Amino acid sequence: MRKPFMLFPVCLMMMIVMSGCWSRSELNDLAIAVGMGFDKKEDGVQVTVQIVNPGEVASKRGATGLTTPVSTFKTTSRTIFEALRKLTNQTPRKVYSSHLRVLVISEELAREGIMPILDGISRNHEMRSDFYIVVAREASAENVLSTLTSIEKIPANKLFSTLEMSAKVWAPTVEIRLDTLITDLQTEGKDLVLPGIRLKGDPEKGGEKSNVNRIAASTYLENSGLAVFRGDKLIGWLNEKESKGYNYVTDNVVSSAGEIACPSGGIIALEVVRTKTKMRGDVVNGEPRIRVDVFLEENVGEVQCKIDLMEPQTIAELERIAQLEVTSIIESVLQKARKYEVDIFGFGDAIYRANPKYWNAHHQSWQEQFLDLPVDVHAEAKIRRVGTVTDPLIQQAKE
Numbered sequence: 001m002r003k004p005f006m007l008f009p010v011c012l013m014m015m016i017v018m019s020g021c022w023s024r025s026e027l028n029d030l031a032i033a034v035g036m037g038f039d040k041k042e043d044g045v046q047v048t049v050q051i052v053n054p055g056e057v058a059s060k061r062g063a064t065g066l067t068t069p070v071s072t073f074k075t076t077s078r079t080i081f082e083a084l085r086k087l088t089n090q091t092p093r094k095v096y097s098s099h100l101r102v103l104v105i106s107e108e109l110a111r112e113g114i115m116p117i118l119d120g121i122s123r124n125h126e127m128r129s130d131f132y133i134v135v136a137r138e139a140s141a142e143n144v145l146s147t148l149t150s151i152e153k154i155p156a157n158k159l160f161s162t163l164e165m166s167a168k169v170w171a172p173t174v175e176i177r178l179d180t181l182i183t184d185l186q187t188e189g190k191d192l193v194l195p196g197i198r199l200k201g202d203p204e205k206g207g208e209k210s211n212v213n214r215i216a217a218s219t220y221l222e223n224s225g226l227a228v229f230r231g232d233k234l235i236g237w238l239n240e241k242e243s244k245g246y247n248y249v250t251d252n253v254v255s256s257a258g259e260i261a262c263p264s265g266g267i268i269a270l271e272v273v274r275t276k277t278k279m280r281g282d283v284v285n286g287e288p289r290i291r292v293d294v295f296l297e298e299n300v301g302e303v304q305c306k307i308d309l310m311e312p313q314t315i316a317e318l319e320r321i322a323q324l325e326v327t328s329i330i331e332s333v334l335q336k337a338r339k340y341e342v343d344i345f346g347f348g349d350a351i352y353r354a355n356p357k358y359w360n361a362h363h364q365s366w367q368e369q370f371l372d373l374p375v376d377v378h379a380e381a382k383i384r385r386v387g388t389v390t391d392p393l394i395q396q397a398k399e
Contacts, residue, residue, distance in 0.1 A: 031093035034070070035156030037104035037141025038117050041076050045109070045117060047083040048074040048142045049095055050156050068209060069153040072146050080120030097124060100131040101160040103178075104141040104197065110227065110234035115185070118232075122182060129178040132163055132195070135227040135234065139199040147199060147206035150217055159221065163195060166223050171256035171272075172243035173223050188363060189348020191229055193246065196237065198224035230342050238336060245333030248294055248326065249345050251277035257301060260321045263314075266305025270298045270322060273384070281350030283358045288351045289374040294326060299385040309386040322381040330377050343370045 035050030049072065056069040073090045077083035084095050103121070105114055121127060136144045145155065152158035166173045173195045176184075184192045199206070201219030211217050226238040226246060238246060247253045256272040274297040282289055300309065308314050337344055348366050352359040362369065 029093055030096040031091050032099050033095050033097050034099060034101045034154055035104065035145045035159070036097070036100060036102075037106070037136070037145045038080075038109055039106045039140050039142055040109040040112060044076050044078040045080065045083065046074055046076045046142065047080060047087075048072055048145050049084075049087065050145045050154075051091065051095070052154060056153070068148060068207075070148075070155060072142070074142060080117055081124070097126045098128060100127060101154075101156040102163075103131055103133045104136050104144050104159075105133065105194075106136045106141045107138060107227075107234065109141075110135050110194075110229075113232045114229075114234075115232040118178075118182065118185075122178065127178070131177065132160055133176050133178065133181055134159065134163070134195050134197045137196040137198045137224050137227070137237070139197075139203070143199055143203040143206065144197060144221060147203070147219055147221055148209065148212050149221065150212045155221075159197065162221075163223060167252070168254045169256070171247050171253045172225070172240045174226065174243075174247065174252060185232060187346070187349060189343060189350075189352055189359070189366060190346035191342040191344045192232070193229065193238070193344050194227045196224040196227050198222055228337075228340050228342060228344060230340070235342070236336075236340050238333060241329055242333040242336050245329040245331075246344065248275070248277060248330055249279065249292055249333065251275070251279075253277075258325065260318065260325050262303075262305035262307055263317055263321075264306055266303075266307075268300060268305065268307070268318065269302035270318075270383070271301040273297050273299055279345070279347075279350055281347065281352075281354040283351065283355040286358075287374075288355075288358065288362075288369060289376070290347050290350060291376045292330065292378070294330070294377070294379045296322070296326060296379070296381045298322060298381055298383050300383060300387050315383050315386075319381045319383055322383070323379040326379040326381065327377050330379075334375055334377075338371050341367055341371060343367075347373060347375070 031051045033049045034052055037048040039046040039048070051071050051073065053067055053069055053071055056067055073087050075083050075086045077086055087095050147155060149155045149158040152161060163173055163175060167175050174193060176194050181192065184190055199219070199221060203219065205211055206219035211219050225240060226243045227234050228236045228238060244256065253272065253275045257269060259267045259269050262268055276295045278293045280291045343366070347370065348363070
């Protein structure tokens, strides 16, 4: 009989504590930010936010066409927290960052260091960590966020989806979220990379509706290599081939495509359908070394030469050529990383896992050791399918 009486005050307290909506945020009072950018200014950091115009993206009512699907607002302050509050001088609604899709950092600001802005972002309780972070290559974050895009009405969604799709089917890009970025900055023995975005065309025309009211946009955005950091400062870029090599080493390739030379001249396009990379660190006779084993499964995608794909020896030769090509791609990014003197692959972390005692004794000189670190690359490629056509069409036509 005592239990009901004991539960009554407990339920009463829960009703008092849980009742009401003291922390509610009405949708009509919020400006939903889907993109955010940072540019260096003399008096601080300029913060640009891309805000959704609900009336232009609502599916039931349909777009009116009178305004653009998004609007951008910008302000400058010495702190990110203060800048977001100052934006209320321009917009009647409070900026709401929980639906952020992409965060853009200008190249100029990235070269000075991104750590100060990361503190303000990571402390914001409204921000989730599922948005992507990119560097605006030779452009300002403001211009990137002010460029209207076709197919995707909301430019920030376009940047998000393009980066995600490119990483899945092409491979020279990476998907870096806030938690991954902070982890890489704090991990000893691994330097940071971020995907780059380039603005092609006239930035002023990119914000006009006429830019998307034509078959081919005059101003557009495209992925452009990987930004290489030493600590929190940008020091250089990887090109497309080197970026793909980085993803091979770090086991980030889902699918890709490339071409190899035919033994008798001409080229063959191969589709990479599956990869697996194993990186192992070791210390032999007091010297660290790394072994990278890459396994690929590929399909023949296109043939522009005379070749018999039904011959097992021919397939074996193509696999050998494909292995040499992958090795060459990886060697190119290893050479570039040594040029920049940064361990973007996490080789130091691999040595630590293999031999913590050695790492603790030599980690302070790892940057110098990395320059002469032996890296053994072993690639194994298997061609599984040759397509629905047995003989090359170019060969059939000549016959």
